[in-house]
Amino acid sequence: MFVSDTMLKINDLCAKVEDKEILRQLNLEVKPGEIHAIMGPNGAGKSTLGNVLSGRPGYEATAGHIEFKGQNLLEMDPEIRAREGLFLAFQYPVEIPGVSNMELLKASVDARRAHAGLEEYSAIDFMKMAREACKAVNLDQSFLKRGVNEGFSGGEKKRNEIMQMMLLEPSLCILDETDSGLDIDALQVVANGVNAMRSADRSFIVVTHYQRLLDYIVPDYVHVLANGRIVKSGDKSLALELEAKGYSWLENEAV
C-alpha cells in the first residue's frame, strides 16, 4: 500500500510545447487528501500542467523533477501513470465512434486492477458499478452503450469524465477546466461527484478559470499560475480576491 506522505511533488518543472517554453520552474506539492485549485489567466500554462503530468505526447518536460507517490513520474509511460492512479478529466473529451463507453470503462478498470495485482471484476458486478456511477452523475444508463462521447453534449461529456473517474478510483485526480461550458445544474453534479470521492488518500488538482466552481468544491489551497510558474498561493479566500481584482496585479510579479 501507498504510505508516503506526499502524493505529488513538482520541483522546478520546465516544459515546452512545440519549442515554446510554457512552464518555467514550477513548484508544487500536494499531500494525500488535499484539494488544490490552480487558477490563472489564459495562456498561463494551466492546461499544460495537466498534460505534462499525464504524459500527453507533444508536452515535453525539459527540466525539473516530478515525484508521484514516491516514484519518478516523468519516467513512466502515460498508461502506467494512469494505472498507478493518475487521472486527467479532459477539458475537451474526444469522441471514439463505435467503441462503447462500457467497453472502454471495463478495459480501463481491468488494466488498472491488473497493474495492482487485483482480479478483474466480473462483467455483472462491473455493470452494477457502472450503473451506480451513471446515476451519481445523472446520466441515463443508455450512455454506457453509446460510443465514447459520440454525440454527447458538452455537459454530458464532462459528466462522463466524472463517471470514469469514479469507476477508476484514482489517487490523484486532475480536473482540467471541467467547469467550462457547464450550466449551474451540471456544475452541481460534477461538484457532488468530486466531493463524494474526497478521502484521506486521494488528492485533487482542480484547474479552473472561475471562482464559481470553488463554491462547490472547496479547496485547501489556491494557486495562481502566471507565465509558467506559481506566483501566489493561499487558501480559498485567494480565489475570492482574484474574483474581485483579476489577475493583472499578479502577472507583473511573475516576469
Next chain:
Amino acid sequence: MSEQVESLIRKEYSAGFHTNIESETLPPGLNEDVIRFISAKKNEPQWMLDWRLKAFKIWQGMEEPQWAHVKYPKIDFQSISYFSAPKSLADRPKSLDEVDPDLIETYNKLGIPLHEQEMLAGVAVDAVFDSVSVVTTFRGKLEEAGVIFCPISEAVHKYPELIKKYMGSVVPQRDNYYAALNSAVFSDGSFVYIPKGVRCPMELSTYFRINEMNTGQFERTLIIAEEGSHVSYLEGCTAPQRDENQLHAAVVELVAMDNAEIKYSTVQNWYPGDEQGKGGIYNFVTKRGICHTRAKISWTQVETGSAVTWKYPSCILKGDYSIGEFYSVALTNNYQQADTGTKMIHLGKHTKSTIISKGISAGKSQNAYRGLVRMGPTAEGARNYTQCDSLLIGDRCGAHTFPYIESAHPSAVVEHEATTSKVSDDQLFLCQQRGLDAEKAVSMIVNGFCREVFKQLPMEFAVEAGKLLEVSLEGSVG
C-alpha cells in the same frame, strides 16, 4: 502521425512458419499436359478434363487485367507450379488419429485445435492443406440432414450431375482472366449442397492453408442452396511466412434458389509480405452468387492479409424481391494493396442490396473500395444503400473509393454515403490516459470502426476477427 503509431504498425506475422511435409509437386510451368496431369492425379472423368482444357484455351486468349488500383511485378505464369499434394494422398486418413502429426502441429500453432472444434464449437471443418482436403469432419451428421459438404474433387465423382449443371453457371470460364485460369487448373475446394427446405444444422467452415513454396493455389467452391433452404458458410485462412510472392486465384460460386438463403463469411489472413513489402500472397479472387426469387445472399468479409488483394464478392439479383448484402472490413498495413468491393446487379423487381464497406489503411498501404451497383431495365422498384467508410492510421497510407452506379430504371433508388477519418492522437491519448497501452487502444478504436460489419459474422468468429485485426495492426499506430 506520431512515432508511437509507427512502432505499433510494425509487428511480425505471427502465423509465419513452415511445416515440413513431403509433397508431390509438379515442376513449374503451364501447358495442356500439366492440366492432363492434374486431372489424372485426381482420377477425373473425361468431361471434367474437357471442361478444364476448354478453360485453358480461353485463358490463353485473354489478357491480364490492369484496371485495379494495385501495382506488382508482372507474374510469370510459367514459373508457377500448378499441383502439390501431401504425399499420403493415396491412403486418405479416416480420422484425426491417422493424420500426419506434423500437420496437426501446424493447426495447433494456428490455434485451430480440430478435436476441440469438433466437440465444443459444433463446427464441421473441411481443412484444406495445400491443394487437397485432408480432414473432413462431421460429415455423418450433415448427411443425416441430407446436406452434402465435401471436397469438390470428391463431388466430381459422386455428384457429377450437380457439378455439370452448376459449375461455371455463375462464374463462367471466360468471366475473367483469373477465373479462366482457375477453371483450367483448380486444385480443390469445397462443395456444399443443401436440399429443399433444409436448414443446415451447423456452420460450415473451411480453413485454407498455403504451404508449398512457389505453388499457386486455385480453390474452387460451389454452394447450392435449394428452394427454401438455409446455410451459413465460413472460410478462413492463414498462411506460413515465405519470401516469394504467391499467386492465389480462387473461384466461389453460390446458387440460392427461390426463398433460399446463403450467408458466406470470410476471414482472410494470407501472408501480407514483410515490413518492406517483400513476399506475400497475390490474391485474385472471383466470388459471385445468384439469387432467385426472394432468395438472399449475404457476403461478409474480413480481409487483413495478402500483399495484393483483388476481390469483388458479388450478387446477381435475378429473382424478384431477392436480396444481396456485402459487409466488408479490409485492413492494409505496411506495403499491402487492396482493391476490393462488390457488384450488385439488380435484374428482378423490388430487389434490394446493402453495401457496408470499412477500409482501414496503415503504414504505406493503399486501400481501395471499388463497387458497382447496376439497376437493370427490369429492376422496377429496386433499392440499394451503400456506405463506404475509410479510416487512416498514419499519414503515408492511402484510401480510395471508386463507386460505379448505373441505373436503367427510373423507379430504382440508389444511395451512396462515404466518409474518411483518421485515428487521432487525441483518441489514442484518451485511451492511454485511461490505462490502455497504445496497441490495445488502436485495436479498440479500429474494432469500434468495424462494429457494423463484425456483428454480421457468426458469433464464434466475430471474436476471432477482432483478434486478427489486433495482430495485423501490431506495430501500426501513431
